[in-house]
Amino acid sequence: MCAIAGAVCSTGVDPQTVRDMCDTIAHRGPDGDGLHVEPSAVLGTRRLAIIDVPGGDQPVYSEDGMIVAVFNGEIYNFAELRADLLAKGHRLSTNGDSECLVHLYEEHGDDLVHRLRGMFAFALWDGRKRRLLLARDRVGKKPLYWGIRSGSLRFASELKALISDPRWRGEIDPVALHHYLTFQYVPAPWSIFEGIAKLPPASTLVWQHGQVRIDRYWRLDATPRPAATTEQEAERLRELLLETTRLRMTGERPIGAFLSGGIDSSAVVAAMARQSSQPVRTFCVGFEEAAFDEREHAKEVAALYGTDHCELLLPATPLDVLPTLAWHFDEPFADSSAIPTLLLAQMSSQKVTVALNGDGGDESFGGYRRYALMQQASRLRVPPMVCPLLGAAGRNLLARSRQGTLLRKAGWAMELAGLATPDRYTRLMSYFTEKQKRELYTPEQRTRVEGIHSATIIERAFTTSSAGCDLTRVMDVDVNTYLPGDLLVKADISTMAYSLEARSPFLDHVLMEWAAGLPGDLKIRGQTTKYLLKHALAGWLPAHLLHRPKMGFGVPLASWLRTGLRPLAHDLLTDATARERGIFDPRIVARLLTEHAGGRDHANRIWALMQFELWHRTHLPLQPTEQPTADGQY
Secondary structure (H helix, E strand, O other): EEEEEEEEOOOOOOOHHHHHHHHHHOOOOOOOOEEEEEEEEEEEEEOOOOOOOOOOOOEEEOOOOOOOEEEEEOOHHHHHHHHHHHHOOOOOOOOOOOOOOOOHHHHHHHHHHHOOOEEEEEEEEEEOEEEEEEEOOOOOOOEEEEEOOOEEEEEOOOOOHOOOOOOOOOOHHHHHHHHHHHOOOOOOOOOOOOEEEEOOEEEEEEEEOOEEEEEEOOOOOOOOOOOOOOOHEEEEEEHHHHHHHHHOOOOOOOOEEEEOOOHHHHHHHHHOOOOOOOOOOOEEEEEOHHOOHHHHHHHHHHHHHHOEEEEEOOOOOOHHHHHHHHHOOOOOOOOOOOHHHHHHHHHHHOOEEEEEOOOHHHHHOOOHHHHHHHHHOOOOOOOOOOOHHHHHHHHHHHOOOOOOOHHHHHHHHHHHOOOOOHHHHHHOOOOOOOHHHHHHHHHHHHOOOOOOOHHHHHHHHHHHOOOHHHHHHHHHHHHHHHHHHHHHHHHHHHHHOOOOOOOOOHHHHHHHHHHHHOHHHHHEEEEEEEHHHHOOOOOOOHHHHHHHOOOOOOOOOOOOOOOOHHHHHHHHHHHHHHHHHEEEEEHHHHHHHHHHHHHOOOHHHHHHHHHHHHHHHOOOOOEEEEOOOOOOOO
């Protein structure tokens, strides 16, 4: 596992530029770094070794030294790839996975990505052709930023490595900010800075002769396929989960698992325990508020499988973690579950170097309640003339009701029923609606995003999906939006902050491709989510754990913002520094704070504004020496 950075330019690259980029990377792996230098290309790494610890240094080279690569990730089928390359006469000088890349490129060119089973972001320089190839894994587990200035292309695992050079620190992209307020993350291909982009998942970028070409090499095929019996499909699911878990248990460093007590993480722990000769190390984080605490369920799974279990109780108000959060997340990021994820990673890193998790189970097998809600809404046939009235009534109820009440649920149902399917799902996934954003903006900011609508991102994902019904289509949309934009960003940054590698058996592309074609009624049947997965796990986990209501990995954010975080939120969002940015109308911000304190739920919107402001003060401080204190002040 490496964080990578580099630059290419036909007129030459200063090696110190890439050294400085590597020095800025937050993840400083304990196992060394490396640099490849030639006039037109410099590639560098920061290494955290998991496989071939003593011999897996990077960069890696072809036999003649003309092809060089740096690589971030893990290739789980590398043993098979190595055997095939050796049989074809290639000489490999290490026992790790990284070296396979240069020899696979010699054999297959850019199509080498189709041979890789794992998570990766890599850069490969072909010295003969003076050609750079960048690539990201299929689902987007490993990040890769890039940009071009004055004929020079630079890339890095972390945005802070690129903006360490002030000449590369552009203006905030108003379109990226607009989408961030909608989704709580900045979706690819945007980054928060103009002139710097994210390479999308499942994509390659080629730079040659000063020209850039980006191609998508994989898309999950959700075309429906004939299903066998439920028991036969359940047996195949168990086989795949055992296989994908076994592949992710390889390595020379201690391995454990995040165990929330939910179905997905419990299934992974069960699969690990069935294939491990030693007790699995498991880690859990909990809350004082019972409505958010799953520790008892995690303890039950840990006891069932005899794991070496550790747990952490989160503080009542997580003030101390906010500066750390702002530093490690290079872009504004408002998924509040990043707080427990970061603290869980910190605790786990004290005992293990690799942690398996349950990410991806919901998207492949139908775990979110919103999927069932979308399925129910799709069966409604509302006359077109009634839709506007129904939507207006629903919005009125939402504005006047509290979270979790019947009125709140009725308001959601009424508003969604009056929308087309893509708009319905955009509304479910929006933290600020288009109307709310434009009300929030100053007139100048409103002009900057005139004609921009975040809904087009969801609409595009709907249009390109091959799924056969609305239910599987929204799941496919999540695989292309929410999963890589939110969940995988949160997991990768939180774990790499503490030199911990996160691995996700449910995100193996072989398992995902098999699951994508399953009919919708094997994913959600009636009110039962994850129908097939629960059926498959009936012999692994107790029925009361399988069928209890889903809790998710949320935090008591609304309560925090009325108690311990309330003073910080007010000071951070209403002081002169925030007001003078000229982005948000101070009157609307003040109204959100006042209404939330009075009982209306604006928690997610206030948190998004706070995370933007904390990010801005951390990464774009007024003075280079300014650093946040534990309470977020400057």
